[in-house]
Amino acid sequence: MRGLAVKGAQHDAGQQQSPPVNTVTLCGRVSGEPTVRELPSGDEIVTFRLVVPRPEDSRAKATGQRVDTFDLVCWVTRLRRQGARLAGGDEIAVSGELRRRFWRAGTAVQSRVEVEVGAMTVLTRAATTDRGKRGAAARGRSRGRAPVG
Numbered sequence: 001m002r003g004l005a006v007k008g009a010q011h012d013a014g015q016q017q018s019p020p021v022n023t024v025t026l027c028g029r030v031s032g033e034p035t036v037r038e039l040p041s042g043d044e045i046v047t048f049r050l051v052v053p054r055p056e057d058s059r060a061k062a063t064g065q066r067v068d069t070f071d072l073v074c075w076v077t078r079l080r081r082q083g084a085r086l087a088g089g090d091e092i093a094v095s096g097e098l099r100r101r102f103w104r105a106g107t108a109v110q111s112r113v114e115v116e117v118g119a120m121t122v123l124t125r126a127a128t129t130d131r132g133k134r135g136a137a138a139r140g141r142s143r144g145r146a147p148v149g
Contacts, residue, residue: 024115026070027052046084050115071112073115083117090124092121
């Protein structure tokens with residue numbers, strides 16, 4: 001492609017290309033309670049879903065889809081702790097990278113694209129009557145089918 005503009009950089013045939021970029025920034029609402037899982041390797045991760053409203057544009061009106069839902073995973077200890085304390089309805093901002101994870105389910109290999117969280121900020125907490133119960137479900141351990149890689 002000639003003359004492809006990417007964040008202010010111009011890419012023409014013969015010019016030096018920018019290095020690959022895999023950066024995601026999302027702001028949205030946590031959907032449900034986070035889950036703490038222990039992988040077969042012994043590593044622990046925290047996973048949750050983020051619902052992000054779509055802008056009011058003609059494509060959203062044509063398809064009727066008003067939100068996008070993303071699977072997020074926290075690997076780093078500090079982010080796992082922060083993620084485990086989230087509750088459904090909390091509004092957060094995250095940045096990270098897209099990752100494709102593979103795992104075995106019986107004889108089949110399955111995959112999923114997730115956002116690997118690199119930074120997280122809680123923007124607003126959901127209203128709850130008992131703050132002590134926040135994240136209680138997240139503290140339960142699960143050894144379900146976890147991504148490998």
